Amino acid sequence: MPSRRDLLASLLAAPAALTLNRTALAQGSPLQAALAAVSDGQAISRDALLAFAREVSRNPYQAPRADIPRSLQQLSLDQYRQIRMKPDQRVWAGENRGFTLDLLPAGNVFTTPVTIRTVDGGIIRDKRFQADQYDYGQTAPLPTEIQVPYTGFRAYAGLSSGTPADEALVFQGASLFRALARGQVYGVMARGLTLNVAEAQGEEFPSFRSFWIERPGPGGTSLVVHALLDSDSVTGLYRFSLRPGDSTVCDVEVTLFPRNDLQHVGIAPMTANYLFAPNDRANVDDVRGGVHDTQGLQIWNGNGEWIWRPVTNPETLQVSGFVDQNPRGFGLLQRDRRFEAFNDLDARFERRPSVWIEPLGDWGQGQVQLVEIPVNDEFNRNILAYWRPRTPLARGGEHMFTYRMHWCWAPPERPPSAMVVATRTGRAQGGGRRRRFLVDFTAEDFGDREKSAGLRANLTNQRGRVGNIDGRLVPDLKLYRVAFDLDPEAANQVELRLVLEKDGQPQSETWLYRWTP
Structure with missing residues (x-):
């Protein structure tokens, strides 16, 4: 035995x-x-x-192993992406289930095997690779007798028509997955879990190892996926319930079984790329107005405060923590939906999803953590956000988290007061390291001077010196612009906080910004 x-x-x-x-x-x-x-x-x-x-x-972790034909490993990414299941061979094709599945074989960098099982009529059924079910594009077809491990799956749904022809969900690579709402293109990606991000001992990357995908009923509108995650330090069981549409909603239930005490764990993590935007164009020579999946991190904290934190492409690794208890929501958002803001006919950054995390139940004390990593190109995902519990997850325990993900154009909840619509920076008069900031807020009431009378900008700074503060209402644009100069003096990091107030009460979300050279 x-x-x-x-x-x-x-x-x-x-x-x-x-x-x-x-x-x-x-x-x-x-x-x-x-x-x-x-x-x-x-x-x-x-x-x-x-x-x-x-x-x-309860058993020692063993890394997955698989025999993958060398010809598949040597494929370029473009060649690999041409290998897809024939539409009439997809799982549940022609059954009017609302969804079909394209099972993804190993190839290119995707070499970690996963087991895929469907659940038909309540009974688990293993799925095995069949070479003749696939189109290979310009790549030579595989022999019919060959067995290739799966590395993930793609789910199709009827986002733009009545048939499941539109990509709605992909699981592939470590614990990565992503989804789309109607009319969107892929951008922000989610992870099942993060461990030891930016820690000295190095990050650990858990992987989904097995999937059980339930066949929907006739005309189904939701897809249920169970997944096993595993790594050196932890095993986890996940249940995803996906409902695609104008906003694609995914309910996630997580139970974690740590093998070791988890000191730095990230719940509901999401990752995006960010190269530059109007608030961060230093040394940029590009015809495009911005290159990014996300403009910033929004937080609705347990005290009811709304926070907007624009992200940057820093010169050095930056880690920010926003301490909270029982957060109401957080996410990486793409707020600017104008094509002209990006001017990229291929990437279509204006159509990339915002991802909003809505915790279900009390998550206790912890912090929303934001990691910004310096990059020189637009292909590396350098922005990471997640919830970090204050108390480590104990070895041998069972730890449950439930949350709802919204892959959307805008989150279902929004600040009841003014929102930040733009942050811009540039060189200020006086030279040196002085910077000029323009922060634009918008609200319906800003179209009425009488209703907006008495507004003032409350700007504070942790280091350095701010000056030339000017708050100006622009009723025809329903805009309130705050302009100011920052002289960092000798500091290499300055935390800025700005909120619009009236009679001492906040009238906007809180704008936070970290300046670094």
């Missing part, structure tokens, strides 16, 4: 390996029994999936 370590190494590999071990599974360890309950031919059960994840966490 295989050892527990050998079984753990193989249990999440190709489904064929699981089938070969069925005899041993019926007789062996608790891990074998747990696996048998969530494999081919078994009825789906949330309790069985939890028991399986729990038992996996």
Whole structure:
């Protein structure tokens, strides 16, 4: 009989390996029994999936292994992307289920195998690679007898028509996944979990190892995906319930089973690229007005305060923490939806989704953490945001988080008062490191001078010196602009805070900014 370590190494590999071990599974360890309950031919059960994840966490972690043909590993990314399931061969094609699935084989950099099972009529069914189900574009077709591991899947739904022909969701690569609302193109990506981001010991990258995808009912409008995540330090069981539309909503339930005490864990993480924007164009020589998936981080904290923090492409790694208790929401947003703001016919940055996280239930004390990493191109994802619990997640415990993700044009909730619509910076008079800032707020009431009478800008700075502060109402634009100069003096980091007030009460969201050279 295989050892527990050998079984753990193989249990999440190709489904064929699981089938070969069925005899041993019926007789062996608790891990074998747990696996048998969530494999081919078994009825789906949330309790069985939890028991399986729990038992996996009690065993030493084994990295996934797979034999991948060299020809697939040597494909360019463009060549690999041409390999797709034929539309009539996709899972549930022609069944009027509201969704179809394209199962993604290994190739290019995607070499971590995952097990994919569907749940048909409540019964788990393993999915196995069949070469003749795929179009290969300009790449030579694979022999029909070859077996290639899967590395993820793509879900199609009827976002623009009544048939499931539009990409709505992709899981592929470590714990990465992304979704779209109607009319959008891919931008911000989510992760299942982050561990030890920007820590001296190095970041750990958990991966989704197995998926159970429930077949929707006739004319289905939601897709349910169960997933097992695993890494050296933690095992996790996830349940995703996706509802695509004008705003695509995904409810996420997470249960984590740490193998070690998790000192720095990121819940509901999301990552984006940001190269430059009007607030950050130093040394930029580009015909485009901006290059980014996201303009900033918005937070609705537990005290009810709305915060807007524009992101930057800094010269050095920057980590910011926004301490909170029971946050109401946070997300990476693309606020400017004008084509002219970007002027890129290929990338279409104005159509990239905002991602808003709505915690469900109390998350306790912690902080929304923002990481900004310097980059020189637009292809590396250098912005990361997530919730970091204050208390470490204890080894041997079970830790649950539930949240709702909105892949949207704008979050379902918005500040009841004025919002920031633009942040711009440039060289100020006087030379040196002095900077000029323009921060524009908008609100319906700004179109009426009488209603907006008495507004003032409350600007504070942690270091350096601010001056030439000018707040000006522009009724025909429904705009209130605050202009000011910053002299950082000897400081290499200055925290700025700006809010519009009237009679001592806030009339806008809070603008926060970190200036660095």
